[in-house]
Amino acid sequence: MHNLRIDAERLWDSLMETARIGATAKGGIRRLTLSEEDKAVRDWFKAACEAIGCTVSWDDMGNMYAVYPGKHPDRLPIAMGSHLDTQPTGGKFDGVLGVLAGLEVLRTLHDAGYEPDTPLMLVNWTNEEGARYQPSMMGSAVYAGALTRERCYDQTDGDGVRFEDALEAIGYKGETPAGPETGAPGFAGMFELHIEQGPILEAEDRTIGVVTGIQGMRWYKVFLTGKENHAGTTPMHLRQDAMVGAARLTLAVNEIARSYEGRAVGTVGRIEIRPGSPNVVPGDVFFTVDFRSPDAAILDAMEAGFREVADAVTAEHGLGIDVQKVSDSPPVTFDGAAIDAVRASADSLGYSHREMLSGAGHDAGYAAYVAPTAMIFVPCKDGLSHNELEDATAAHCAAGANVLLQAVLARANAADAAPDTR
Numbered sequence: 001m002h003n004l005r006i007d008a009e010r011l012w013d014s015l016m017e018t019a020r021i022g023a024t025a026k027g028g029i030r031r032l033t034l035s036e037e038d039k040a041v042r043d044w045f046k047a048a049c050e051a052i053g054c055t056v057s058w059d060d061m062g063n064m065y066a067v068y069p070g071k072h073p074d075r076l077p078i079a080m081g082s083h084l085d086t087q088p089t090g091g092k093f094d095g096v097l098g099v100l101a102g103l104e105v106l107r108t109l110h111d112a113g114y115e116p117d118t119p120l121m122l123v124n125w126t127n128e129e130g131a132r133y134q135p136s137m138m139g140s141a142v143y144a145g146a147l148t149r150e151r152c153y154d155q156t157d158g159d160g161v162r163f164e165d166a167l168e169a170i171g172y173k174g175e176t177p178a179g180p181e182t183g184a185p186g187f188a189g190m191f192e193l194h195i196e197q198g199p200i201l202e203a204e205d206r207t208i209g210v211v212t213g214i215q216g217m218r219w220y221k222v223f224l225t226g227k228e229n230h231a232g233t234t235p236m237h238l239r240q241d242a243m244v245g246a247a248r249l250t251l252a253v254n255e256i257a258r259s260y261e262g263r264a265v266g267t268v269g270r271i272e273i274r275p276g277s278p279n280v281v282p283g284d285v286f287f288t289v290d291f292r293s294p295d296a297a298i299l300d301a302m303e304a305g306f307r308e309v310a311d312a313v314t315a316e317h318g319l320g321i322d323v324q325k326v327s328d329s330p331p332v333t334f335d336g337a338a339i340d341a342v343r344a345s346a347d348s349l350g351y352s353h354r355e356m357l358s359g360a361g362h363d364a365g366y367a368a369y370v371a372p373t374a375m376i377f378v379p380c381k382d383g384l385s386h387n388e389l390e391d392a393t394a395a396h397c398a399a400g401a402n403v404l405l406q407a408v409l410a411r412a413n414a415a416d417a418a419p420d421t422r
C-alpha cells in the first residue's frame with residue numbers, strides 16, 4: 001500500500017475542462033466518435049499525457065495509447081483507460097471518468113517522481129458508445145480480435161460517412177494494426193474505472209463497486225407474419241393477428257426473465273406494426289428481444305424457452321415467424337487476482353464496497369480477452385447514464401481514482417510482472 005493519493009480537485013477540474021468540448025445546454029456532452037469534438041478532446045488528451053513524459057501513439061482504429069515509463073521497460077505495461085466519446089445527449093462521466101482518472105494517476109506519480117517497476121499505459125478506446133457507428137466498443141473489439149477492422153471501416157453514419165474516412169479526416173488513423181500481436185502496444189493487465197450506470201451503490205450508500213464480470217447479452221429480431229384483414233368484418237376465430245402473437249411473446253419474454261429473477265433480465269424494447277391502421281387486423285409485426293445474464297447456460301435456456309413459446313403461439317394463431325439472433329456477447333468473468341487488487345485497494349483506503357456485475361458492456365470486457373482485467377465502479381446520481389443529467393460527486397470520482405491508483409501500483413510492482421517476450 002502506497003501513501004500516494006490523487007489530487008481530487010485537479011481530477012474534477014480536468015473533468016469540467018474537457019466537458020466544455022461538445023458541451024450541451026442541459027449540462028451534458030455531445031461528443032460523437034470521430035467528430036470534430038472527438039478530435040479536440042483527443043488533441044487535449046495527447047498534450048496532457050505528453051506533458052508528464054508519456055509517449056503517445058495510436059493504431060489503425062484510432063485507439064490511443066499513452067505509455068508512462070517504468071524501471072523495467074522490457075515488461076508489458078499495466079493499462080488503465082476507458083473512452084472519451086459520448087452519446088448524442090451524453091453525460092460528463094460515462095467513459096470520461098475512466099480516462100481522466102487514469103491521467104490523474106499518472107500526474108500523481110509524475111509529481112511524486114515515482115517510477116513503478118512496470119510501465120503504465122493509459123488507453124482511450126475508439127467508439128465505445130456505438131451511437132454514430134455500430135456496433136459499440138469497436139476499438140477494443142478489433143484490438144481483441146472479436147471484430148474485423150474491415151467490417152468497422154465500411155460502417156456508415158446517418159450522413160453516409162464511412163468510419164475509415166471519418167477516422168482519417170480527424171487525423172487519428174494510425175499505421176499500426178490494432179491488436180496485441182500486431183505491433184500496437186500490449187499490456188499485462190487492465191483496470192477500467194467507470195460510473196455504475198445503475199442504482200445499487202447509491203441505494204446501499206457504498207463508495208466502490210468491485211466488478212467481477214460483465215453479463216452476457218443476446219439480441220434477436222423477431223418477424224411475425226399474419227393476415228391483414230378488415231377489423232370490422234373478420235370474426236375473431238378466423239383472424240391471423242400478428243399483434244396478438246407479438247403481445248403474447250412480449251409477455252413470454254418478461255415471464256422467462258422473471259423465472260430467473262436476480263440472474264437474468266429480458267426486454268422487448270422496440271416494436272413495429274404494419275400496416276398500423278386502427279381498422280386493419282395487423283399482418284406484420286417486427287420486435288426486438290434483449291436477454292441478459294451472467295450465466296451462458298441461463299441464456300441458452302432463455303433462448304430455448306422463447307423458441308418453444310413462439311412455436312406454440314404461432315401455431316395457435318396461424319402465424320409465420322422468423323427469429324434472427326443478431327448479436328451474442330458471451331458473459332465475461334474478470335481475473336481473480338485483478339479483482340482482489342481492486343478489493344484490497346478499497347479496503348486499504350477505508351472505502352465501503354461490494355462485489356457486483358456490470359449490466360452494461362464495457363471496453364474492459366474485450367481487454368479481458370487479452371490480459372487479466374477488472375473494473376471499478378463508483379455511484380452515479382439516481383443510477384442515471386446516457387443522459388445529460390448524468391451526475392457523480394467529486395468525492396466518489398476521487399475515491400474511484402485512488403482505488404485505481406492503488407490497484408494499478410499493486411499490479412505494476414508485483415514480483416510476477418510479465419516480461420515482454422514478443
Ligand SMILES: [Zn+2]
Pocket residue numbers: 083094095128194
Ligand atoms: Zn462507458
